[in-house]
Amino acid sequence: MRYAETGFNLEVDLTRGNIERVATDPRNTELYLGGLGTNAKILWERVPPEVEPFSPDNLLIFATGLLCGTPATGCNRTIVSTISPQTRLMAFSMMGGFWAPELKYAGYDKVILRGKSPDLVYLWINNDKVEIRDASHLQGKGATETAELIRQELNEPKAQVASIGLAGENRVYFASIEQGRSSASRLGIGAVMGDKGVKAIVVRGTKDINLARPDEYMELCNEVLEYIKFRNENPIPGVMPILAGLGSPQEMKVHDEKWHTENFMWGNSRTRRRDFWNEEIAKDWMETMESMRTRLISCYNCPMTCGATISPPGRPTYMMKCFSKLTYTMAAMSDLEFGLGIAQSATEYGVDGFSAPQVMAFALELLENGILKDKDFPEMPKDNEGRFYYLLDKIVRREGIGDVLANGTYWAAKEIGKGAEEYAHNNIKKHEQLPLKLSMLNPVYFLMYCTGEKINITQIEGQFPQAPYPKREHREAFVKDWFQVPDEKFKQYFIDWEPRGENSNPYYPNVQMSCDIVDWQEKMHYIDDALGMCSGLSSFPLKPPYHMHNYPKFISSGAGIDMDEDKLTQAAKRYRTLVRAINISRGMRRKDEKPPEDHWKKRFPELEEELLDTYYKFKGWNNEGIPTKESLHELGLDYVSEDFLERGILTDGEDIPGEDASSKEAKAAKKKK
Amino acid sequence: MTGNKTDKKKKIIKTIKIDVDKCNGCRACEVICSAFHAAPKYSSNNPARSRIQIIRDPLRDIYVPVYAGEYTVAECAGRDKYTIDGKEYDECAFCRASCPSRDVFKEPDSGLPLKCDMCESDPPLEEPLCVQWCLTDALIYEEREEEVEEEVEQEELEIGLDSLADKYGLEKLMDTVARMSEKD
Numbered sequence: 054m055r056y057a058e059t060g061f062n063l064e065v066d067l068t069r070g071n072i073e074r075v076a077t078d079p080r081n082t083e084l085y086l087g088g089l090g091t092n093a094k095i096l097w098e099r100v101p102p103e104v105e106p107f108s109p110d111n112l113l114i115f116a117t118g119l120l121c122g123t124p125a126t127g128c129n130r131t132i133v134s135t136i137s138p139q140t141r142l143m144a145f146s147m148m149g150g151f152w153a154p155e156l157k158y159a160g161y162d163k164v165i166l167r168g169k170s171p172d173l174v175y176l177w178i179n180n181d182k183v184e185i186r187d188a189s190h191l192q193g194k195g196a197t198e199t200a201e202l203i204r205q206e207l208n209e210p211k212a213q214v215a216s217i218g219l220a221g222e223n224r225v226y227f228a229s230i231e232q233g234r235s236s237a238s239r240l241g242i243g244a245v246m247g248d249k250g251v252k253a254i255v256v257r258g259t260k261d262i263n264l265a266r267p268d269e270y271m272e273l274c275n276e277v278l279e280y281i282k283f284r285n286e287n288p289i290p291g292v293m294p295i296l297a298g299l300g301s302p303q304e305m306k307v308h309d310e311k312w313h314t315e316n317f318m319w320g321n322s323r324t325r326r327r328d329f330w331n332e333e334i335a336k337d338w339m340e341t342m343e344s345m346r347t348r349l350i351s352c353y354n355c356p357m358t359c360g361a362t363i364s365p366p367g368r369p370t371y372m373m374k375c376f377s378k379l380t381y382t383m384a385a386m387s388d389l390e391f392g393l394g395i396a397q398s399a400t401e402y403g404v405d406g407f408s409a410p411q412v413m414a415f416a417l418e419l420l421e422n423g424i425l426k427d428k429d430f431p432e433m434p435k436d437n438e439g440r441f442y443y444l445l446d447k448i449v450r451r452e453g454i455g456d457v458l459a460n461g462t463y464w465a466a467k468e469i470g471k472g473a474e475e476y477a478h479n480n481i482k483k484h485e486q487l488p489l490k491l492s493m494l495n496p497v498y499f500l501m502y503c504t505g506e507k508i509n510i511t512q513i514e515g516q517f518p519q520a521p522y523p524k525r526e527h528r529e530a531f532v533k534d535w536f537q538v539p540d541e542k543f544k545q546y547f548i549d550w551e552p553r554g555e556n557s558n559p560y561y562p563n564v565q566m567s568c569d570i571v572d573w574q575e576k577m578h579y580i581d582d583a584l585g586m587c588s589g590l591s592s593f594p595l596k597p598p599y600h601m602h603n604y605p606k607f608i609s610s611g612a613g614i615d616m617d618e619d620k621l622t623q624a625a626k627r628y629r630t631l632v633r634a635i636n637i638s639r640g641m642r643r644k645d646e647k648p649p650e651d652h653w654k655k656r657f658p659e660l661e662e663e664l665l666d667t668y669y670k671f672k673g674w675n676n677e678g679i680p681t682k683e684s685l686h687e688l689g690l691d692y693v694s695e696d697f698l699e700r701g702i703l704t705d706g707e708d709i710p711g712e713d714a715s716s717k718e719a720k721a722a723k724k725k726k
Numbered sequence: 727m728t729g730n731k732t733d734k735k736k737k738i739i740k741t742i743k744i745d746v747d748k749c750n751g752c753r754a755c756e757v758i759c760s761a762f763h764a765a766p767k768y769s770s771n772n773p774a775r776s777r778i779q780i781i782r783d784p785l786r787d788i789y790v791p792v793y794a795g796e797y798t799v800a801e802c803a804g805r806d807k808y809t810i811d812g813k814e815y816d817e818c819a820f821c822r823a824s825c826p827s828r829d830v831f832k833e834p835d836s837g838l839p840l841k842c843d844m845c846e847s848d849p850p851l852e853e854p855l856c857v858q859w860c861l862t863d864a865l866i867y868e869e870r871e872e873e874v875e876e877e878v879e880q881e882e883l884e885i886g887l888d889s890l891a892d893k894y895g896l897e898k899l900m901d902t903v904a905r906m907s908e909k910d
Contacts, residue, residue, distance in 0.1 A: 124757050124771055151753075158772060201785065210783070234784065259774035259834035267768035271761070282861065347787045351752035356861035358750045362784055370785045 055079065056265035057123050057612035058087055063161045063183060065176060067249055068109055068168030072183050077162065083614050083624075084689065086583035087119030087162060089145050090628035092134035095165065096143060097631055097693070102638040106138040106241075107224070107248045113166040115156070115215065115254060118585015122157030122262040123611050124274050126281065126598075127590040129154055129353035131215070131232070132582055137240040138248075139226040139461050140483045142636045144240035145507060148215075149352035149374075149587055150233030152256060155213040159258025170250030173222070175203060178256045179212075188252040193219055195401025196231035197371055203255050216253035217243045218403030220449040224248050225459040227408035227485070231400060234350055234360040234372035238405035239509055240484060241461075265613030273607055280598040281356065281590070289531075289595055291522055299597060300357035301589035304378045305349055308339040313376075319383045321414035322479040322488035338389040345393050352587065359589060365394040369401075377406030383488065384410030385441045395441060402449040407509075408461060408485040413444040415462045415476055416454065424471050429454045461485060479649050482641070484508045486649060494559040494653045496567040499661060500668050501574070502648035504678070506632050513578055515593040517543065517570050521550035521557075537600035539573055539618070546570065559657050564664055568671045579625045580604055627688045630673070630680050634693045637702060643669075643678045679703060734873050740844045741868045742793065742857060749789035749864040751782045755856035762845055762855050774834045777842040778856050781819050788813055791856075791865065794831035795822030797839035797885055799892045802827075824889075839889050 064073045077091075085091045092114045104110045113135045120128045131153040137144035156164065159180050166176075175188040191199050200214035213233065220228035221243035228243030229236045237243075264270045281299060288297035293312045295302040311330035318325055345365050349358035350372065360374040373396060381399070382392030399409055417440060419425040427433075431453065433443050447455025457465045462477035462485055479486050481502060487510055497517070498510070505513040516537065522528045525548065532544040546566050551557045562570060577592035577600070584604070591599040599607075601618055608616040633641075646665065669676060673684025682703055685694040697703040756773035763777065764770045773779075781790040802825075805817035824831035824839035831840045845854040852858075853867040880888075891899050 122771075124761050124768075126754070154773075158774065197785070259772065261764070261770035261772040261775075263770045264768065267761075267764075267766065271768045278859065278861070285861075348784075348789075349750060350784060351750040351862075353752060354754045354757050355752050356750070356754065358862065362787060370787070372784060 054263060056263050057120055058082060058117075058162050059157060059160050059262070061161050062163040062165055063178065064165050064167075065183075065185070066168045067166060067170040067174070067185070067251065070170075070185055072185070074161070074181075074183075082119065082612065085628045085631075086580075086608070086624055088116050088121075088130070088132040088585050089134065089579065089582035089632075090624065091163070091583075092116050092132060092145065093143070093628045093631040093635065095163075096134060096136075097635055100136060102635075102640075104136065106136045106141065106245060109167070109169045109249075111136050111167075111245060113242070113245050113249060113251075114163055115152075115166075116163040117153040117157050117161075118581075119583060120607060120611055121153040121585035123264060124271065124354070125586070125607060125611070126274065126277055127352070127355040127357070127587040128585050129355065130582070130585040130587055131156075131237065132585065133230060133237045133242050135242055135245045136639075137226075137242070137484075138224065138244050139241045139464070140508060142482065142508075142639055142641055143506070143632055144242050145582065145632070146230075146237035146239045146242050147582065148230065148232055148235040148237040149355075150213070150235035151353045152213045152215050152232045152254075153585055154353050155256045155258050157258065157262050158260050159256050160260050164254060166246075166249055166251060169248065173250050173252050175216075175253040175255060176251060177207065178254065178258075179209075180258055180260060191252050192222065194252075195219075196221075196229075196403040197369070197401055199253055200232075203253055207255065209255075209257050212255050212257040214253050214255050216403075217246050217251075218401050218449070220244075220402045220404045220459075221247035222252070223449060223451045223459065225404060225449055225451070226461045226464065227405040227412070229403045229405050231403050233352065234362075234374060235352060236400075236403070239407070239507070241405075243403050264611055266610040269610035270607070273603060273610065276603070277590075277598040284596065284598070291527055291531075292518070292595070296519070296595060299590055299594050301359045301375050301587070301593065303359060304375050305342075305346060305359065305361035305373065308335065308342060310335075310338065310379065313379055314383070316489075317379075317383060318488040318490050319386050321384070321411060321418045321476065322486075322490065323418075324386075325490065334388075341389045341393065355587065355590070357589060363393055363397070365390075365397055368394060368397045371397045371400045373400070380406050380410045380488075381441065384414040385437055387438055387441075391438050391441075395438075395445065398442065398445060402445065404445070404449065407487065409445065409448070410441075411479065411485045411488065412448065412458050412462055412465070413441050415465070416444055416458050418476050419469065419473055422476070424469065424473050424476070425454065478651055481505075481648060482508050482645050486510065486652075490651055490654075492654045494655055494657055494661070496559055496564070496660070496664055497562060497570050497574075499559075499648065499653075500567055500571045500664055502652065503646040503665060504571075504668065504672075505575070506636060507578075511593070512588065513571075513575050515588065516574050516577055516595065516597070518547060518595060521547070521552050523552055535596060536602070537596055539601040540569075543570070543573065559655070559660055564660075564667045567664060568668045571668065572671065575629070576622065576625050577601070579629045580621065583625070583628065584608070623688070627690065630685070630688055630690060631693065633674070633678070634680060634685075634690070634697075637679050638696070638700065641678070643676065646678060734875060736871055737874045739870050739872050740854075741870065742854065743866040743868060744791050745864050745866070746789050746791070747864075748862050749780065749791060750862050751780060751784060751789050752862075753780050753782075754859045754861075755791060755865060756780065758855045758859040772834070775840065777831065777840045779830050781816070786813060788815060788819075789864075790815070790819055792820060792830075793822055793842040794824060794840045796841065797824045797889050799826075799889075801825050837893065838886050841885070 116132045134145045173188040177184045196216045196218040199216040215232040224244040226241040229238035230243045314329045347362040350360045364370040381395045448459045463483040466473040466477035501513045528548045581591045605616040682694040755778045756776035759776040761768045761771035777794040808815040857865045857867040
């Protein structure tokens, strides 16, 4: 018997209309856990680098995490993996909501889509009965609207629906997949779903999910619940409100937006408004939020209420989460009422709340600077807010200039030319970033921005405080009940971190400490993404209920896999390296691993080189960021190095430009034998 | 008629106060209920087997936790719809019955009826688990004492057999039981 997982994937060939239920190999669960881990394994094996994002041979994998559907609080994430049309690298966007547990209860760990349907269809998974159904009547419908219509036509109010809107149908490079109160938004996976001709995947499941050692598992679950209660009653002192508690940042609850509005950039990630927040705005925005917010809501099996149902006047109700509260407002230099209103359209169209506003602000900046002309925007309204609605509509319909903008700022700038590239200034690996422009280089964040392969800072940061407390005594107090650290040394790293002077950014945390901190933060996110745990209860907040010390026990007693901290670290490293291997095989190299030029005002080229050199080495990658043969071997990934050797990405026994000395020596030693 | 003698006795009435305004729709109650009632206890979970179900329609702001009550043979002659605070609640939204008109409060495989037992357990739990797992306090447990007439409680097996008899006919059920006992 399989525990926590079902042991079956659903393979759907959309070209032929063929559906198969395929048993999975339990050894892969031990090596790659599930979710992101096993997705990476499948993509490596079945989607070689020659396959284009919009090829029928690209796969679109909807995966549950290993522990989704068990009673572990907050374990509800769907991990969607494919090749991104925007970055041309592996995309693994994720969503909370209710979809993943439902798929588990229907008896599947993953749905793997391949091929392309000739007509628009939706997939209806009802336990053992799986059908591909006509969706021509849903063409052009909003994502939420689609979910409602499907539930009605199937007469299944409890079915969970993951759907795309017009943006996905029209293959907008930042189209999202919407579901429940959540969405998988980053990296254009909605476009791949649209390209495959799939409007929605609908799931209803009524089967059991089993636990290997139930008593032990339930004890762990209860401990987590108790700790959540404790943390809710004891917010962390001395940090801004959104970092004090658990959950994803409580944007639907917290009214004080001084920090975001004065520290994040407005417009096309350009303008910092230092004295923006005042009493009048605070009152005005609070009234807006309270008049439109009907209820605080949660994802499956989670008490954190990070989302809300929002009813803007004269518009349908929708569900919102997190920072999309402010992205439209700030891109348009407008107010919260506008932001909550346009987010309703954006949710129905199904676009990413980070990229979409930035693309629109970018377009208007090009117009202001004469690179785009009035004729490129026929019949565009004169008012600022009207322009954003106009642009959103053009983009999701791919009409006129919208067709260019729909590929995101990087590709649009290339196509527009005439110096437009200068305005696509906030990208990493061709993908729009949070609108942040800061002063002093932060070595930890430098490494995360460079090497994060989710290409989104919020999905690699967390655990370690973003800044030091001013006083040592406060730092000492903070570490007192910081049992989540994987190693005691992290406490000292934090205690010695000063806001100013010798022990401050950019030289403190020093290079080695920065490597340790980034590695810990990244590891926790990768574990979450394989288990299906929401980072809001784990890798993102300070002092979370899930951590390196209880995760192995959850896996052992839940899935019945013998697990300890070392084994888990090794597993996470294995599939993390596999994600990198996929991207390396698609051409990603050191040159691509850099933050936006203007991210920090004060840059330190020598230190940055040293950071990257040291971190690469620490991770077992050569100077180009390619995992070495030795480190691949250590992870049991010889099949990757064989492929790399075959493709000339690694060269056996020969010097690789810039490869580090230790691996040269190792190779030399091997040669002698 | 007078002089009818009724046996009265004190009974603890276990009450779960449901505050629908506080429900966040997360269904943790369904998770823990189905886990507790699994055999062996906690060995599996499956919200479709839960004896509490959230009637949930987020876009209309409808969140109603409903507990499984008695099994009933026939559906009601008519159906009602409630409008409260401008929100229209579906027929049967507040009904606790395991009834032929709908598939809630039935075992997904066998169709046998489910009923909330307030997490009956030895030693008894402090509170039913759905209440313990509801951190938003939409579910609050209370006990009060009432005087009630004594009656014989129908046992679980009997309820199950009753419903099978309704479904397949008593004769067929008896035939099957007879056939099964011959096999042993």
